[in-house]
Amino acid sequence: MVVKQPHIDLVHRITLEPNPALMEHARRRAQSVQNRIADRITQFAGSMAFVYIHIIWFGSWIAFGVEGYPYGLLTMIVSLEAIFLSTFVMISQNRADAKRQVVSDLQWQTVQEEDKQNQQLLDLSNQILELTKAVHAYAAEREGETRPASS
Secondary structure (H helix, E strand, O other): OOOOOOOOHHHHEEEEEEEEEEEHHHHHOOOOOOHHHHHHHHHOOOOOHHHHHHHHHHHHHHHHOOOOOOOOOHHHHHHHHHHHHHHHHHHHHHHHHHHHHHHHHHHHHHHHHEEEHHHHHHHEEEEHHHHHHHHHHHHHHHHHHHHHOOO
């Protein structure tokens, strides 16, 4: 007999909290009009709508005979667009690098704090060990005092 487990969507079970450092980075980035424009252009240029618009545009340009072969004007327009799009790709990469740096800095800070806590725990463990040795020594000394003397 096969028992089927109920389908549980992992996305609904896991609640993802946004990284506060990245949220602050995004908030600061959104304050600049230039960043918002670059983000929107990059978002649109990386979409399928962008691809479909270009397919329709290039197809129409050629089908309606806007210019004859070898399509010099179209080539120039596409070249200029490629120059600008490559710039937006670099802007997007810089943004991604900045996000990685924010996360990396936060992780380094966490590691430093954990290292400090670990050192404190080691110090406490050493103090406990010293106290335990002192208690054992005291108990051994007391035990020696309470034993009857052997004749």
